[in-house]
Amino acid sequence: MLQRRQLLEFGGVAAVAAAGGAAWMYYGSPRSNALAGGPFRHYPFDPVAAANFQQKLFIPVGSGPFGVLDVAGPLKIRTVAASFPLLPGRESPFLLYQTEQAGKAYQNPILRIESGARFTASLDNALAEPTIIHWHGLHTPAAMDGHPASTIGPGGRYEYDFKVSNRGGTYWYHTHAHELTAEQAYHGLASFFLVDDDDQRRLAKALDLQLGVTDLPLVIQDKQFDAQGKLLYKPSAHEAMMGWLGDIVLANLTPNAVQAVTPRTYRLRLLNGSNARIYRLAFVKGSTPLDFTVIGTDGGLIERPETVTEAFLAPGERLDVLFDAGQAQPGEDIFLRSLAFDAME
Numbered sequence: 089m090l091q092r093r094q095l096l097e098f099g100g101v102a103a104v105a106a107a108g109g110a111a112w113m114y115y116g117s118p119r120s121n122a123l124a125g126g127p128f129r130h131y132p133f134d135p136v137a138a139a140n141f142q143q144k145l146f147i148p149v150g151s152g153p154f155g156v157l158d159v160a161g162p163l164k165i166r167t168v169a170a171s172f173p174l175l176p177g178r179e180s181p182f183l184l185y186q187t188e189q190a191g192k193a194y195q196n197p198i199l200r201i202e203s204g205a206r207f208t209a210s211l212d213n214a215l216a217e218p219t220i221i222h223w224h225g226l227h228t229p230a231a232m233d234g235h236p237a238s239t240i241g242p243g244g245r246y247e248y249d250f251k252v253s254n255r256g257g258t259y260w261y262h263t264h265a266h267e268l269t270a271e272q273a274y275h276g277l278a279s280f281f282l283v284d285d286d287d288q289r290r291l292a293k294a295l296d297l298q299l300g301v302t303d304l305p306l307v308i309q310d311k312q313f314d315a316q317g318k319l320l321y322k323p324s325a326h327e328a329m330m331g332w333l334g335d336i337v338l339a340n341l342t343p344n345a346v347q348a349v350t351p352r353t354y355r356l357r358l359l360n361g362s363n364a365r366i367y368r369l370a371f372v373k374g375s376t377p378l379d380f381t382v383i384g385t386d387g388g389l390i391e392r393p394e395t396v397t398e399a400f401l402a403p404g405e406r407l408d409v410l411f412d413a414g415q416a417q418p419g420e421d422i423f424l425r426s427l428a429f430d431a432m433e
């Protein structure tokens with residue numbers, strides 16, 4: 089039962105704000121470092137210390153890592169072993185989905201496609217181990233779903249071809265390799281799959297939202313690193329069953345991220361891409377929780393927006409929220425935090 093306290097004491101993904109520009113910071117705070125098995129080892133990335141939020145939040149652009157790719161035809165996707173500097177200046181082995189479109193290269197692209205469109209892609213496995221892609225949340229025929237039984241070996245290829253019948257919303261894709269899903273996803277094989285439709289466009293127009301500027305996909309993940317800053321993954325038998333927890337919380341692969349914001353409404357597409365950690369998210373100014381509005385969940389936009397001051401997000405779940413950064417004065421910080429909770433209540 090000692091394990092249980094470890095979940096509870098976790099405090100934050102943090103965000104943000106200052107003024108004319110405020111800032112978002114995303115941090116996690118395992119107050120009891122028991123979950124990392126010792127004192128915090130990676131100064132200056134201690135997720136509890138607000139002063140350490142100095143890394144600019146990674147925000148996707150039109151190509152490159154997590155670039156937004158508006159699907160305009162069949163894609164050739166390759167899984168490759170690569171490296172990525174998760175902790176600044178420290179390369180870590182990482183697994184990536186690579187693809188190209190119109191002369192631009194992407195790694196782990198944020199795929200965006202119109203509801204009702206046909207999605208066609210081949211997956212080439214250039215890893216030394218088996219893999220397969222699962223389209224999380226999308227309604228697909230069984231053979232297109234990336235079930236672990238469809239796993240392909242090194243050098244193998246899988247062809248996907250299905251109609252995107254879901255309505256607009258925030259979905260995602262990730263590895264579903266038989267018995268390797270947790271480890272491969274932890275090492276990078278996951279990204280967003282955004283479905284657009286008229287409702288989404290009306291919302292964006294009404295609120296003047298722009299993907300990558302004021303409409304921000306935000307994947308939250310906890311990870312552990314070794315002394316060299318390389319990703320650490322070696323669950324004990326118990327952890328293999330209960331889930332591997334990290335002691336650094338990354339927002340869009342950025343540790344202790346901060347983002348300047350202006351006093352206006354932002355849409356955040358929150359995705360819990362962690363292996364096992366549940367977050368109880370709140371936007372906090374000082375010790376005051378601020379209002380935010382839930383507009384969508386795993387199935388797309390909800391019937392009626394709901395204003396709340398906190399929300400739970402379990403692994404794999406998405407939450408589309410609107411947050412008014414005007415709740416902070418110029419120069420003030422707002423933190424997106426994960427509050428402590430008792431998982432057994």
Ligand SMILES: [Cu+2]
Nearest residue numbers: 222224262404
């Ligand atoms: Cu999934």
